[in-house]
Structures are given as C-alpha cells and as structure tokens.
Amino acid sequence: MGLLITGIIIFTLAHLALPLAPGLKTGVSNTLGEKAWKGMFAAVVAVGLLTIIFGWRSTPVEYAYVAPHGLRHVTMLLMLIAFILFGAAKGVTSIQRLVRHPMLTAVLVWAVAHLLSNGETRSLALFGGLGIWAVLQMMSLNKRDGEWVKPEPAPMIRTLKNIIISIVVFLVVFMLHKYFTGVSLMPAG
Numbered sequence: 001m002g003l004l005i006t007g008i009i010i011f012t013l014a015h016l017a018l019p020l021a022p023g024l025k026t027g028v029s030n031t032l033g034e035k036a037w038k039g040m041f042a043a044v045v046a047v048g049l050l051t052i053i054f055g056w057r058s059t060p061v062e063y064a065y066v067a068p069h070g071l072r073h074v075t076m077l078l079m080l081i082a083f084i085l086f087g088a089a090k091g092v093t094s095i096q097r098l099v100r101h102p103m104l105t106a107v108l109v110w111a112v113a114h115l116l117s118n119g120e121t122r123s124l125a126l127f128g129g130l131g132i133w134a135v136l137q138m139m140s141l142n143k144r145d146g147e148w149v150k151p152e153p154a155p156m157i158r159t160l161k162n163i164i165i166s167i168v169v170f171l172v173v174f175m176l177h178k179y180f181t182g183v184s185l186m187p188a189g
Helices: 002-020 022-032 034-058 069-088 102-117 121-145 156-181
Strands: none
Touching: 002 022, 002 034, 002 121, 022 034, 034 121, 069 102, 069 156, 102 121
C-alpha cells in the first residue's frame, strides 16, 4: 500500500506545484528552457503513474466494505458522464460553458463512480486520493485564475461530435477494461 500512496503523492504534488508555485515553472524554464521543464514535468508525472500502477498491483486485496451489486448501473452512468466531461476538455464544446474544469470534474466523477463499486482498501487509496487531488487542483486553479469567464458558445455540431467520440471511447474502454485493469466489466454468465 505504501508504494501506491507514494505514487499518488508524487502525481498530486507534481500537478499542484503548477498553480501553487507558478514561479517554479518560470524559474526552471528560464534556466534550462521550456523543453527541459516539460520533460522534467512529464518524467515526474510518469514516475508517479508507474508507482501507482506497481503499487496497485502489489497491494493485497483487503475489503473495507462490500459495495452493493445494484450500484453497478450508477457507476456505469457516472463513468459515461466522466468520459463526456473528459472529452469536453479536449476541444471547443458548449460543455465548457457549464463546467469550469471539465477534465478535473471528470476525474472526480471517475473517482466517485469507482468508490461506489470498489470497497477494497487499495481502491479507497487510489480513487479517494485522486478524487481529493481533483478537488484540490480545482480549488488552487480557481484561486490562481480568479473569477470564471465562460467561453463563447461552441457550434452544436462540435459539441455533438465530441460527445459521440467520448461515447465510442467509453465503449472501447468498457470492452478492454479487463486487459488493462484485470477486472472484467462484462456480466458473468
């Protein structure tokens, strides 16, 4: 569990450093160059993610609670919403007029959805930790950026296209979930 928690801390601190210490990026970029900063940031995030993955796989499964089977459908609906929000962050959509931080909101929805269906302690650490990170990140970005100025409305076709792509990606991840997490989402039988 220690490795998993270490990975979550590395990932969280790397991301929180930007809004909490804006001079860090400027200082490193001025000294070593923009590419060096991006490379260092990517390396730290990659180390955090790899540590999370190895920590997850090495942590024994111990249950804090058993999630009711009926929440599976709620989890799936929340995950679809999370994919749509995540996709909305990657293009110009009208969803960005409704949600200030669509990508971070997607992470928070993803975390809550997984906590509804996964009661083992490693899930509490991973999904709870990344959910808390998403909230802290939104708060620090809001403080740094000040009052939210909503973007102009996007053409409906762009928003629809983005939603359709997000649904397709959701379905692909749903089908392949077993291969990269070890957990099948397909009903047994």
